[in-house]
Amino acid sequence: MHKPRMSGRETTLSDHPSKGGNALQAILEKNHFNPTRLVQILREVQDREGWLSEITLTDIAQGLSLPISRVRSTANFYSFFYTRPVGQYRVLFSDNITDRMQGSTQLFEHMLARLKLTENQTSADGAVSVARTSCTGMCDQGPAMLVNNRAVTRLTPRRVDEICDLIKAGLPLSSWPNYYFKIENNIRRRDVLLSANWDPGEALRAAIARGPQGMLNELKLSNLRGRGGAGFTTAIKWEAARTAPGTARYVVCNADEGEPGTFKDRVLLQRYPGHVFEGMTIAGYVIGAAKGFLYLRGEYSYLLEALEAHLDGLRRSNLLGQNICGVEGFNFDIEIHMGAGAYICGEETALIESLEGKPGKPRIRPPFPVTYGYLGQPTTVNNVETLCKTLEIAINGGAEYAGQGTKQSTGTKILSVSGDVELPGIYEYPFGVKVSQILEDCGARDVQAVQVSGAAGICLSPREFGRRIAFEDVPTAGSFMVFGPKRDMFEMARNFAHFFAHESCGFCTPCRVGTSIISNIMDKIAAGHGTQYEMNELGRLTNVIRGSAHCGLGTASCNAIADTVQKFRATYEAKIRPVDFEPSFDLDKALAKTRAVAGRDDADAHLETSVGAH
């Protein structure tokens, strides 16, 4: 029986091998047979075929004159590429701690039960598979899921039931109710950036009037620092990329917003795409680049069409293309690259690797992208919000910009507020705002903890709520997750431990192996088998991983555990057993297969001594 495709297309490449060859050829042609576009090609082919078979990968390798191993290497790296058949409806539940706080675990189990599936299993008719994925950036309107990469928000038991019915009926996504896919902006507090009403091109013309060096000088005056978390001074980055030797220069906008709890870039891209593209164009003007890439995380693919349309509009009004705004020789255009489910691609060198069609593994630094970036050329990689902020500087000048915020952290910062609050959403504040102020504004009461800057960030306890959001105090990429009095902070740390084990790129030993060992230890404690021994192990492993991991993902992977052990130790102690040691090996669990063969799962089929048997 033939089931309709989710995309609404009635055929697949594999259904019609001869046509399939043509379709693949068309995709390769559209991508100019360019191996650097491999991630894009794999995504486009998979959109048609549903998954990437070995035959398809071989055809792609031949078409691009690449070794098949290279194509396998890339296809195997990204979570959203499937080298085994998956359901025609691929359901992925967002598994951030905020989704869990909104009841996603129960919904997930409910859906599995209704469809009579286990996690990651594809139904016998090939129609559906259900699994979990890292935070999809819908924390203010969760729990959320992705169905064939389309975000569905505000899940309820009823909505999950409806979705099960739609899947069973085989209805394509295009016939599902529109409101399932509605994504709110939820802008709650506006400051300079979110209340600006600039005309398209206004900031770019202002930058052109200042000249590349003049704009750079204003940028220096402004002391604008990167909004992606690291806080590197933008002017230094741009100047280095402008002056480094190279045959071409590139501007990259990092829209791989994967930090759990962050969604401000999604709102900027949905509500203010013109600001983002104009910021990229200003960057191109200053550093002398002719090409820019927007690297958009795969979870936000719903934005792609609108963004492409916006780019077309900019080209028509000569805000992109040749001799932009009538400036002779100022040529700049923007290409959108989609990610495919890899948190690590938010790291700028991993992102560049991905742009080149490779697995997103962080490079050895130095050299830094400003001298050796995309294709080995000078490249500036900036966060979505950072680029938007350059518009303010172009229009108002650096001095005015620097008047807001604190001395070391100038301007405003957009926060993504979620968790136990009345008004989740986007809040723009001048840097230096107190955590307590934000909590008051978003309607948070009896707060137990705030996790600032995502899984890699810092966990604040109430005694720290007087601290300020600023690079010199509590730095943040924007995530601000609030935990009410009944939440178990151990569960947050455990959720993040799983997140890092899942997202580790696997390049270096401490992160590849260490994050999985830690995640297993956290599971052991959660199951009631932990002792003081495990607590000591967490401390020891944290020290090793922080002291030897290759990139920021690795070094930050133990932050939440270290913070919660220090500040919320009682929750750990309530779980650990007062014995010296308990083995990891669970005899009762090991007998699961035997029970399955015997068709039994009653109490007598379990070992009495097992602590885990409930």
Add this chain to the structure above:
Amino acid sequence: MTDIANTLTIDGRTISFEPGQTIMQAALAAGVFMPHLCYNPEFKPHGSCKLCTVTVNGRPQSACTIAAMPGQEIQSDTPELNGRRRVLLQMLFVEGHHFCPGCEKSGNCQLQALGYEMEMLSPHFSHFFPDRGVDATHPDVMIDFGRCIMCELCVQASRDVDGKNVFALAGRGLASHVVVNSPSGKLGDSALEVTDKAVEVCPVGAILRKRVGFAVPIGERIYDHDPISVKALEPDEA
């Protein structure tokens, strides 16, 4: 250009270096051993095993990838750093299948030799027991994927020396694994030859030549008489 001497200190000992050298290169040239697995002097540093992590002016850095600079104060052979190395080795041991008594590489294996060097007495952590399989389809070479430590030396050697691109690393995180460049994904269908550099370069027992097992008996192997800290400094030894 500058009159600052090209010297740095490692654990308090002053050594000279040539501009352009990494800390690892400078150390080895000066007769100072720094534990390493993915680093091979013949190849571009990979920087993934992290065994060579030292502190440079107090900051942790991979000695194999960081440039030697005048005046750097480097700590390497300290109880704390060696303690970290021991944990990293234990991680590598439990990540794959490294059962030395049953491995043909025993005595020639750098992972094993470093285990001894760092006084690793047990794997400590729970084993992951990955199911990565064995590929024995090639007439002269076999690969036991369970012993791979993701150093990518075979990838580099095949690409840059043999000009064949036989190997690549695929997967992510703990599921990382080597893949073979052939339509079937099998070694037997690839362009690999037993004389390839890629076969020789494996620091562990993942890639092995067939029919030469135990030609050199246990007891007469590379690390049987002298530890790796001595062997690595001998001019003809990688």
